[in-house]
Structure formats: structure tokens, C-alpha cells
Amino acid sequence: MTISVRGLALSALLGATALTPTIALAADCGVAAGRVSIVGNEFPAIQSVAAKAGECAGLTVSTNLTADHQKINLPGMQGNPAEYTSAIIGTSSIVALMKEDVIRPLDDLVAAYGQDIPPQQLITIDGQVKAVAFMANSQHLVYRKDVLEQVGLEPPKTYEELLAAAEAIRAAGIMQNPVGGAYAAGWNLAQEFVNMYIGMGGAFFEPGTPNVSVNNAQGVAALEMMKALTAYMNPDYLTHDSNATSAEWEAGNVALMNMWGSRTGVLMDTEGSAPEVHTNTMVGAPLTVGGGTTPATTLWWDGWTVARNISDEDAAATFVALKTATSPALLNDTTMGQAVWMIEGYQPAPVNQGVMETMAMGAQPYPMLPYMGLLHTALGDNIADFLTGKEDAATTLADVEAAYTAAAREKGFIQ
Amino acid sequence: MKHRTFLWFILPSATAMVLFIALPILSVLIQSVFAPHEQVVREVENCTVFGCTMTTMVDQEATRALREAEPLGRFVGFGIYTDRNHLATSEIGAQWAASTGIGDFVNRLLNLPFYGALAFTLTYTALVTPLSIAFGFVIALSVNALPRLFRGPMIFVSLLPMIVTPLVGALILFWMVDARGILGAALQAVAGDPTLSVLASTPLMWTMLIVYGVWSSAPFAFVVYYAGLQTVPQDTLESAMIDGATRWHRIRYVVLPHLLPLTTFMALIKIMDNFRVFEPIVSFNAAAHAQSLSYFIYSDLGGETRLLSSAAATSVLTILGVVVLLSPVLVRTWRSFGRGVA
Numbered sequence: 039m040t041i042s043v044r045g046l047a048l049s050a051l052l053g054a055t056a057l058t059p060t061i062a063l064a065a066d067c068g069v070a071a072g073r074v075s076i077v078g079n080e081f082p083a084i085q086s087v088a089a090k091a092g093e094c095a096g097l098t099v100s101t102n103l104t105a106d107h108q109k110i111n112l113p114g115m116q117g118n119p120a121e122y123t124s125a126i127i128g129t130s131s132i133v134a135l136m137k138e139d140v141i142r143p144l145d146d147l148v149a150a151y152g153q154d155i156p157p158q159q160l161i162t163i164d165g166q167v168k169a170v171a172f173m174a175n176s177q178h179l180v181y182r183k184d185v186l187e188q189v190g191l192e193p194p195k196t197y198e199e200l201l202a203a204a205e206a207i208r209a210a211g212i213m214q215n216p217v218g219g220a221y222a223a224g225w226n227l228a229q230e231f232v233n234m235y236i237g238m239g240g241a242f243f244e245p246g247t248p249n250v251s252v253n254n255a256q257g258v259a260a261l262e263m264m265k266a267l268t269a270y271m272n273p274d275y276l277t278h279d280s281n282a283t284s285a286e287w288e289a290g291n292v293a294l295m296n297m298w299g300s301r302t303g304v305l306m307d308t309e310g311s312a313p314e315v316h317t318n319t320m321v322g323a324p325l326t327v328g329g330g331t332t333p334a335t336t337l338w339w340d341g342w343t344v345a346r347n348i349s350d351e352d353a354a355a356t357f358v359a360l361k362t363a364t365s366p367a368l369l370n371d372t373t374m375g376q377a378v379w380m381i382e383g384y385q386p387a388p389v390n391q392g393v394m395e396t397m398a399m400g401a402q403p404y405p406m407l408p409y410m411g412l413l414h415t416a417l418g419d420n421i422a423d424f425l426t427g428k429e430d431a432a433t434t435l436a437d438v439e440a441a442y443t444a445a446a447r448e449k450g451f452i453q
Numbered sequence: 454m455k456h457r458t459f460l461w462f463i464l465p466s467a468t469a470m471v472l473f474i475a476l477p478i479l480s481v482l483i484q485s486v487f488a489p490h491e492q493v494v495r496e497v498e499n500c501t502v503f504g505c506t507m508t509t510m511v512d513q514e515a516t517r518a519l520r521e522a523e524p525l526g527r528f529v530g531f532g533i534y535t536d537r538n539h540l541a542t543s544e545i546g547a548q549w550a551a552s553t554g555i556g557d558f559v560n561r562l563l564n565l566p567f568y569g570a571l572a573f574t575l576t577y578t579a580l581v582t583p584l585s586i587a588f589g590f591v592i593a594l595s596v597n598a599l600p601r602l603f604r605g606p607m608i609f610v611s612l613l614p615m616i617v618t619p620l621v622g623a624l625i626l627f628w629m630v631d632a633r634g635i636l637g638a639a640l641q642a643v644a645g646d647p648t649l650s651v652l653a654s655t656p657l658m659w660t661m662l663i664v665y666g667v668w669s670s671a672p673f674a675f676v677v678y679y680a681g682l683q684t685v686p687q688d689t690l691e692s693a694m695i696d697g698a699t700r701w702h703r704i705r706y707v708v709l710p711h712l713l714p715l716t717t718f719m720a721l722i723k724i725m726d727n728f729r730v731f732e733p734i735v736s737f738n739a740a741a742h743a744q745s746l747s748y749f750i751y752s753d754l755g756g757e758t759r760l761l762s763s764a765a766a767t768s769v770l771t772i773l774g775v776v777v778l779l780s781p782v783l784v785r786t787w788r789s790f791g792r793g794v795a
Contacts, residue, residue: 164497223741273650277738403503411757422741444537450491
């Protein structure tokens, strides 16, 4: 008992010393008082941004970083005054916030406090600044250098080459199921279709309308390629989300996969996997498919917003706190490799190479449309029927279109 | 009891029922016949770090005016109930016309989300309800036959599946039947088929969900039956033994009739519970193979774009489903109650 009490006292002491530098560092961010309350996803890059925002002198800063941020950010910003003064969001989740009109145009705040924000960081919709981006993310190839060397192949550049490499690895008896992928029915599976369909050159909607159009040659080709890939995956692939796929990778069961740039740091560090796995884990450019030149992936940005239902004082405090937190002052040896930062002075680390190449190859951003979320849900609910062989590709795509149309009619997008 | 006294007696519980049961159901009903306003969308220029593109956005000014004019949304009557993602009335007609026979029609029907989910929900309810009650009865009989010393620990062990949080219990089983889990790998070894996977096959996934359902709800039946067994009249049992009745005869003709009211009670509760099956589908990531009405509500509310009206309509349909399923049991209880009074 004595020991544990001493342990507690010791950790409290250590905690106190760890806090001291934070207090010493308290910086003047340009506004002296106000409430800042941030809600956002939970991964290292966002944790660093939130911690940096907390260093502003005089401001009351609280944060709620959780994987469930999308479920709570909208209700938390609808009250008046809003509980959260800022939501850290991405390409698709900002659409839901704009649809409910809970975020504030930032033009006046940019004019007053944000003249030094580089213009390319400003997310401008219909002439109004709605968010400030600070990092980019995308899915791209991750491969095992040693396994590809054993079968004498270069890293694949297309999905067709990836299939050939998978067959070679299986034939050589190295791995039974060398391909990984986040194919869990639902959001993940729909995302893989979105990637593949864009790679095939498909368009999701008739131009300028909410009318869906995925039941076409590109849609069928995308589904056929996904099914071909699943032949080289763990038979439980429909239950594997990004976490389970990463675990398969770290266990050394997989040699080729399309994975999020924000998750490659975990795969390449020394924790959780044998040395032969993490030392041979390499990232590459995203793959193309079907002879196309557009990579079969989507670009995502992460950025911050300011809530509409808060006082001007709190809005100014939130703006300067997050502006400071996403300025070059954020970058140091620890934070540099955590993301592909959209911040001046950022030096890409090898782990970020995949996302850099995705941008260089001119990949498309994930569609920022108010009805894209409904299509994503319809895709996630229906594609599994094709992959499990219950129905053919055309029937599945017809089901997707019908499910989307019913939902879009309910939501008032289609009359 | 005088009417006045009776009124005061039930007033607190009646108030609570109105506040916490009737009003929410009413609000769900209202929600289900209204849908969000028609969205006014227009083309705007959208500039991000990746360049500028033309895209459509909801026109906030125009939509706000619509919302203020009609805060509930637009009235659509049963429009949500009959659309393709629910009862799909017009789609059923079209599928009937296009189908080549009864079998083909059933296949096409089950491909519609509501009917596919209903098929699983009803199968699950029809199997899990009797099986869990039967298992609970067998466990109760066995524990009751044990010497007193062992009963306490046995009751505790038998209740464990009910004590474990449903999501966690299902997750543990999910990991065990994964192709790399202990049960999944054992099954592959026994069957001699390295590609066999419980989670990849629809029939095996349904079996797994039903096994989980029985495992997690048998303890409830057990604990109710065990309590009931303590009230079985010993005189009747002893006279039956003197008359030469075997153990089976005593259970069949004395114990079972004595416990019949408990069985009815449990059937009611379990049918309601099982019809709302939800946790195992989430824990087993089983949405690709099995969906239920409750799962639809979850996915309508969990997406980036929330479908409140759709979720409300599914909730009302779930309530109606429970009422239909319970009606035979309710009618039966009503009748025997009436007979008792007469």
C-alpha cells in the first residue's frame, strides 16, 4: 500500500513538472479573453493541434477529441450559445455542418486576424471562407519490400499489376491471402467503391443534378475489380475495417494494400509488429486501374471551422487560437511526421510520401456534395450482395440507385 | 377497490407511462409522416487546397425561409412508409410482374431491404425464443437437482452470459469465430477446409447470431424457471411418485403445467426482445449478411446525413411488428384471465 501511495505522489509530481513548461510557454495569440471549445477526431496530428491551441494566454480552451466526433459535432453546435465553438472536420463532414447552417463565414475574422494565413489554406465555398485546412490525407499503396523482392517484382502501379503480384506471392507459397483492404460492409466498403469508380473514370451524378448515375460500364468494371481483389483477401474481408486491416498487416499476413496515409505511421513504427514487417513496410503512389490516368483514390483535407451561434468575442478567440495552432509554430521534430501538413515550413517524411504522390498525380478530392453522404450509405448497404455472389453487378448497382433515390426523395433533394 | 382510490393508486404510473412511453411514440408517429423540406440547391464555386471546382450546395437563405414557414417539414402522409427503403409497395408490384415464378418472386422480394431484414428478424425470433426458453428450463431443472452446496456457484456461472454486457459478449464470440480466432481455426481444422469462414457465409453467420442469441438469453429463462421451480407443490409431486410416475412424467404432467404462466410471460418478453435484435449485428459486423429493423434505424441515424423520417417510420413498423407477433399470446392471456373471473 505504501508503495502505491508513493507511486501516486511521484506521478503527481512528475505531472506537475511536465505542466510547468506549458505555463511558461503561454503565448500571446492576439486576443486576450474568450471561450474556445474544440470537438474533433482523435489521432496524433489533431491532438497536437488541440494542444497547441491550449497554449494561448488568457483564453479558456477545452477539447473533446473522439472517434465519435461526427455524431456529436452537429448537436453540439446547434444550441445557442453552441457548446463547441469549433469543429475540426474534413472534406465530407463539413457538408453536413453547412447543410444545417451551424458554421460561420470567416471572411471578417480573416480580415481582422488572419492576413498571414496562406490563401491556399482557406476553404472558400461560394465566395465565402468556411474553413481553414491544415492537413491532407488520402489512401495509397502500402507494400512489403521483402515479399515483392522474393517474387522478383517491382511495386505495382496499377490494380492489374497488383493482382498479378498477388497471384505470384500466392503461387510462391509465401502468403495465402496477400492482399489487404478495409472492405467492412458499410462506410469502408463504399469508400473502396468510390475510389475504384473514380479510377475507372466514372461520375456519380448527372452533371449539376442530384440524380445518381452509377449503373453503367464504369460501375460494373469497378465492382468486378473489387471482386477480383477479394479473391486474394482473408475470407472475413467483409468484417475488416481500417483497424482490423492494419492489424492483419502488423501480423505479417498481408503484403499489398490500399491504406490511409494517416495510418501508415503506426505500421512503420517499431510497436506491434516483428522487425521483418515494419522495416520492410513501404508506401507508394496510389494505383490506377483499367488503363485510366486518374488514380483510384480520393484526396481529403482536414481543417477547422468556427461555430455560428457564439458571441463575437468567443468567435475571435476561437479563430486566433486555432490559427496559431495551425501556424508554422506547430511544426517541430515530433509533429513533423504526424501528417502531411498544409503549413509553411513542412518537410515531408518518408512515411508521408504516399499522400504527397497522391497530390502530385492529380487525384480527385472526395466529392463535396450535400447528397454524397446518402449515396455513400446506399453503396455501403448494397455492394456486399455482389461480392458474396448473391446477385450480379447490374442488379447491385440498380439497388444502389433505388436506395439512394428513395433517401434523396425523403431528404427533399429529388422531387 | 373504489374507483376513486384506484384512480389515485395508478395515477403516478399512468403519468409516467404517458410521459415516457405514449408521448415519445406520438412524436415518432408525427416525425414519420413529415419529411424535410425540398432542398434549394444551386451551383457554387468551391475552392480548397486541391484547387477550385464547381459544385452544388444547399441554398441556406432559401431553405431557412421554407423551414420557418413550416417548422415540421412537408407533410408526406404514408409516403415514407411506402417508399422503396420501407414497405416498397410499388416495387413489389413491379417485381411480381417481372418475376418468372413464386421462387423468383420471393428472391426478388428478399432483395428489398425491408423484407430481407424482416426475413432475418422473424427467423431469429422464431428460433431464439423457443430455444432459449427450452435451454433455460433444462438448466433450471439440472441446477435444481444439484445438492444445495453446489447450487450457488452453478447459478452464478449460469447467469454469466446475462451479466456480460451484450456488445462485449458478442464481440468476444466474434473474435473467437474469426478465421484466425480459436473457434474459427478449430472449425477449419475439423472441416479440413482452410478457406472455411463463419463470417463470410450467410447461413453460418445466421447460425452464429442465433447461437449467440440463445447463449445470451437462456440465463433469463433459467433464473425465472428456477424461481418458479421452488413453488412447485411438493405434495402433488410426492403423490405422483407414489402413483409410480417417472421423472419425465412428473415434469410433463406436474411441473410444466404449473410453470405455464411463467412460460407465457417469458414468451412475451423474449418475442419483444428478439424482434428488436441489434447488438450482435453490430458486434459481429454482420450487416453484409443479416440486417434487422433496429439495425436500419441505427444506420439511418448514424450516417453523415441523418434520415430522421426514415428512422421514425421504421420505428413505427417495428412497434406494429411486435404487436402482430404478440397478439396470439395476448389474446390467450386475455381469454384465460376472463375465464378466471367468470
